[in-house]
Amino acid sequence: MEKRDPLPINIKFYHAPDMQCWKGRIDGTAETELRWHQHVQPLNLVAPFKQSLEGCVILLGFPCDEGVKRNGGRTGAAQGPAALRDALCNLPVFYPDLSIYDAGDIVCRENDLKTAQVQLAAAVKRICEHGAFPLVLGGGHEVTYGHYRGIAESIRHESGARRVGTVNFDAHFDNREPKGSEPNSGTGFWQIAKDCKEENHPFHYLALGIQKTSNTPSLFNTAHQTGTQYVLAEHFTKDDQHIPQGLIAAFIEAVDSIYLTIDLDVFAAAYAPGVSAPAYSGILPDRVFFECLDSLFNSGKVVSMDIAELNPDFDIDNRTARLAASLIFHVIARLADRH
Structure with missing residues (x-):
């Protein structure tokens, strides 16, 4: 079996943070006026850390849509991290004691997605090993495999077995078998399942918001064969919310750590038009969704998160970017509650 330890972060694939992007309205400098x-x-992820990062949130961009292009999606998600940072700039600071850092970007050079994913894994691993919470800004959903590998590697040497589970809010399973050896934005969970089998680890995957119009019967078969648990988008209603909540509760009990990924195409296109593959009848960013999100974070087991598929080229009035920013704002409140 091939060696899977991430390489050290290669500066060719790393862009240090550009703080010039963090600008906006200034109401004052008092703690209650900050944005x-x-x-x-x-x-800077390639420099020695001079401060403790325990309990901090680290923003890390993955401006890549090479996987989207390979998967036949609409390119443009490589501009997602920049658009999301811009949408975050003017948010008010309600939790000043929770430190938030921008760690820059892991980039995909010369269409080398495999190396970019290895580099993302190395960056996530370093963040996790310093006790911080990685919040990765995509980019296409090819972010999944590298992000997961970083988490898996970070806990590999901890004492005792750790069961890592992935929760994916998505219209798609993203469990396609790669053509040849080339991964794309739709192969992440097939790759993770393959790794788990080779490493003799259980594969824990819960997909929330799946749509039959977005997945072939073959992909449903793959989900069943790999033991994937899922909830269809049609069950994200007030009357049926016990269905996703029940599976979430059982999933939380079955794992020790949770990697959460939110593909913005899980939401109805009216709320998230700026994505690589819009889902016109997706779920709503309503109370049902946020109660599911809160159940995950209230467990204390979510150790990392990303937001994928923001495509500014197709956004309307920054609607999708603002939705993504509001999700991060909500998550920051949940993380602040831990301290």
Whole structure:
């Protein structure tokens, strides 16, 4: 079996944070007047850390849509991290004691997606090993495999077995078998399942918001064969919310750590038009969704998160970017509650 330890972070694939992007409205400098662009601090991942990062949130961009292109999706998600940072700038700071750092970007050079994913894994691993919470800004959903590998590697040497589970809010399973050896934005969970089998680890995957119009019967068969648990988008209603909540509760009990990924195409296109593959009848960013999100974070087991598929080229009035920013704002509140 091939060696899977991430390489050290290669500066060819790493862009240090550019704090010039963090600018916006200034109401004052008192703690109660701050906005995110006044609160976020830079962090260089290839330099020695001079401060403790325990309990901090680290923003890390993955401006890549090479996997989307390979998967036949609409390119443009490589601009997602920049658009999301811009949408975050003017958010108010309600939790000044929770430090938030921008660690820059892991980039995909010369269409080399495999190496970019290895580099993302190395960056996530370093963040996790310093006790911080990685919040990765995509980019296409090819972010999944590298992000997961970083988490898996970070806990591999901890004492005792750790069961890592992935929760994916998505219209798609993203469990396609790669053509040849080339991964894409739709192969992440097939790759993870393959790794788990080779490493003799259980494969824990819960997909929330799946649509039959977005997945072939073959992909449903793959989900069943790999033991994937899922909830269809049609069950994200007030009357049926016990269905996703029940599976979430059982999933939380079955794992020790949770990697959460939110593909913005899980939401109805009216709320998230700026994505690589819009889902016109997707779920709503309503109370049912946020109660599911809160159940995950209330467990205390979510150790990392990303937001994928923001495509500014197709956004309307920054609607999708603002939705993604509001999700991060909500998550920051949940993380602040831990302290």
